[in-house]
Amino acid sequence: IIEKFQFDNSHFKILLIKQIVERCFKMFRELIRKNKKLSLEECIYILKTEKRGVLSVNGENGYPYGMPMNHLYNEEDGKLYFHCANIGHRLDSLKKDGKVSFCVYDKGYHKDGHWSLNIRSVIAFGRIHIVDDWPDELMVKFCKRFTDDTDYIYNEIKNFKNNTAV
Numbered sequence: 001i002i003e004k005f006q007f008d009n010s011h012f013k014i015l016l017i018k019q020i021v022e023r024c025f026k027m028f029r030e031l032i033r034k035n036k037k038l039s040l041e042e043c044i045y046i047l048k049t050e051k052r053g054v055l056s057v058n059g060e061n062g063y064p065y066g067m068p069m070n071h072l073y074n075e076e077d078g079k080l081y082f083h084c085a086n087i088g089h090r091l092d093s094l095k096k097d098g099k100v101s102f103c104v105y106d107k108g109y110h111k112d113g114h115w116s117l118n119i120r121s122v123i124a125f126g127r128i129h130i131v132d133d134w135p136d137e138l139m140v141k142f143c144k145r146f147t148d149d150t151d152y153i154y155n156e157i158k159n160f161k162n163n164t165a166v
Contacts, residue, residue: 043122046106047073047080051145053104053122055082057093065093071104072142080124081142086162098127 031037038046052068059065067090072081080102084090094100105121136157143153 038120038122042120044073044075046104046120046122047071048075050104050106053102055090056101056103057090058097058099059089059093065089069102070146071102072138072145074138074141081138083142094128099125100128101125 052070054066055069056064056066069082069084073079074081102124103121105119108117108119110117139157139161140150140153143156147153
């Protein structure tokens with residue numbers, strides 16, 4: 001549903017996905033169960049309210065590598081931001097091949113008498129590119145998804161922004 005990604009690297013080395021929605025959610029393939037397709041508003045709601053999803057990259061030896069990631073959907077610029085370590089399998093893989101997918105889903109619900117979990121999900125495909133500058137205000141916005149303690153947030157940014165990829 002969200003098609004284009006960009007990798008962003010700054011103080012926190014940020015992983016960034018740029019949202020480009022072309023003509024009513026052009027996808028790589030059409031949904032088979034079209035009645036399950038979400039509106040743009042529903043997709044944005046899920047991206048804004050759910051804090052984690054799975055970012056998948058083309059890993060070593062051609063194997064997919066998916067990992068749970070905290071994210072921020074920034075409605076002001078239509079981009080998704082992630083944070084991770086400055087080194088590791090994920091960044092090595094992204095440097096070799098920027099093609100990724102990201103899946104985020106809600107908590108779901110069970111219908112009475114049914115075992116299955118009904119969820120709504122957003123799946124995005126695209127490329128991640130490295131960018132060097134990420135403003136502190138955006139770091140704060142990202143962190144505020146997880147805590148309102150601004151002293152803690154600014155302390156974390158001060159102490160760890162050069163050791164963390166975002």
